[in-house]
Amino acid sequence: QKEVEQNSGPLSVPEGAIASLNCTYSDRGSQSFFWYRQYSGKSPELIMSIYSNGDKEDGRFTAQLNKASQYVSLLIRDSQPSDSATYLCAVTPGTYKYIFGTGTRLKVLA
Amino acid sequence: EAQVTQNPRYLITVTGKKLTVTCSQNMNHEYMSWYRQDPGLGLRQIYYSMNVEVTDKGDVPEGYKVSRKEKRNFPLILESPSPNQTSLYFCASRETNTEAFFGQGTRLTVV
Numbered sequence: 451q452k453e454v455e456q457n458s459g460p461l462s463v464p465e466g467a468i469a470s471l472n473c474t475y476s477d478r479g480s481q482s483f484f485w486y487r488q489y490s491g492k493s494p495e496l497i498m499s500i501y502s503n504g505d506k507e508d509g510r511f512t513a514q515l516n517k518a519s520q521y522v523s524l525l526i527r528d529s530q531p532s533d534s535a536t537y538l539c540a541v542t543p544g545t546y547k548y549i550f551g552t553g554t555r556l557k558v559l560a
Numbered sequence: 561e562a563q564v565t566q567n568p569r570y571l572i573t574v575t576g577k578k579l580t581v582t583c584s585q586n587m588n589h590e591y592m593s594w595y596r597q598d599p600g601l602g603l604r605q606i607y608y609s610m611n612v613e614v615t616d617k618g619d620v621p622e623g624y625k626v627s628r629k630e631k632r633n634f635p636l637i638l639e640s641p642s643p644n645q646t647s648l649y650f651c652a653s654r655e656t657n658t659e660a661f662f663g664q665g666t667r668l669t670v671v
Binding site: 458481482484491492493494495496499501538540542545546548549550551552553 | 591593595601602605608610656659660663664665
């Protein structure tokens, strides 16, 4: 079992719709969870961080964390073509480890 | 401006010719890491460093070396590059359980 799993996609959504991206992790001791957006050939950039169970909202983005189910998700409301990118989930299973999933490619159709 | 600087951005080299990719951060972060990114495999950690003179292997360390003589610098060394090390490389720095800041990436081709 991979430490952090994501569906590779592509996930295609029409412009204006809600995109839902999911991530599961294997280490129950994980403390911090991050979503990064990466455009092709560019560096990952942080979208959201979440540390406790529940929802965290920032503009059009909402991160959801459920530690009991070892599940973290990212919702993008009112999706725009500029949101088309690969979204990476990252988890910290220990002080030194910082593990990325393989990413989900999102395509927002105009 | 807070940043992580990698050089070079692009590099084409021949098998066996030693090379170094530099990485420098200006945020006084304790943790620095090197990742390689390949299609379908995501970001895989090569080496990481918890502080000066303290480094450890990540998931794919074979064929790579690192050093951390100063807090701001964390170079990646390929002593004898091979074609299977052709990849996109990223350096990153952070504090404990916080956002990772990435360099611009180095696209390496070994022929």
